[in-house]
Amino acid sequence: MGPTITAIVAMGALGLGLSVVLGVAAKVFYIYVDPRIGAVTDVLPGANCGGCGYAGCSDCAAAIVEGKAPVNACKAGGAGTAAAVAQVLGVSAAVGEREVARIFCKGDSAKAERKFKYMGINDCRAAMLVSSGDKSCSYGCLGLGTCVANCPFGALSMGEDGLPKVDDEKCTACGTCVKVCPRHIPKVVPVSQKAASLCSSHDVGKLVKEICDAGCLGCGLCKKACPEKAIEIVKFLSVVDAKKCTGCGACFEKCPTGIIQSLVFTVV
């Protein structure tokens, strides 16, 4: 056998040996991936916003397929996505109520005092590292727009008054703004909620009066006025129970700082 023939035979034997090894390895290390995970991932929005509580859309899809998350786990996708997921899985979609984000602070640049002029990085989380933020109210919106910058759906903008504004049509209730805000000012609420105290301060009324013209004083006038007993004062902050509130407006007139407001949404 000449050297050329020997080399061809050796290469052939090597190739055969390697293909056998690869074939065995494929069998031994095979991990089954449910094809429905890919199919569900395909019908999710692909925004990887994390609003579902998972690292991204494919993780959410895996959780749905494995029964660890409901078919409507993707808040960003809403009812349409839930229906599409349900169709892939051959189940019925239990679609929850539409939700939207609301900004629970009315202490804009004209109404809320500042302790000092912050000149650092334009990020609310960075601002918190400097004496816990420049706002006198330790609960109030810092106004640097970290929520605006991080909203994956462009549903937030910074108003001229220094407070974020929500575009109801664009908001998917993904909750990203809630997570990134160091003061927990945005909250996702059910679309049926008719009224809320748009303040987050738990300071006593005397202090609130000194530092903000739009803060909850915890005075309880709203609570007394509410015929449905839908309002409680929790650590000097008025909290409306959405299930009991009928939106009658009795509290709106009584609130001395006007922070209890009607929440009549335009979204459907």
Ligand code: SF4
């Ligand atoms: S809501 Fe939160 S993240 Fe947004 S501007 Fe205010 S403090 Fe910053």
Ligand code: SF4
């Ligand atoms: S406003 Fe908040 S909840 Fe709404 S889409 Fe933007 S980040 Fe998500």
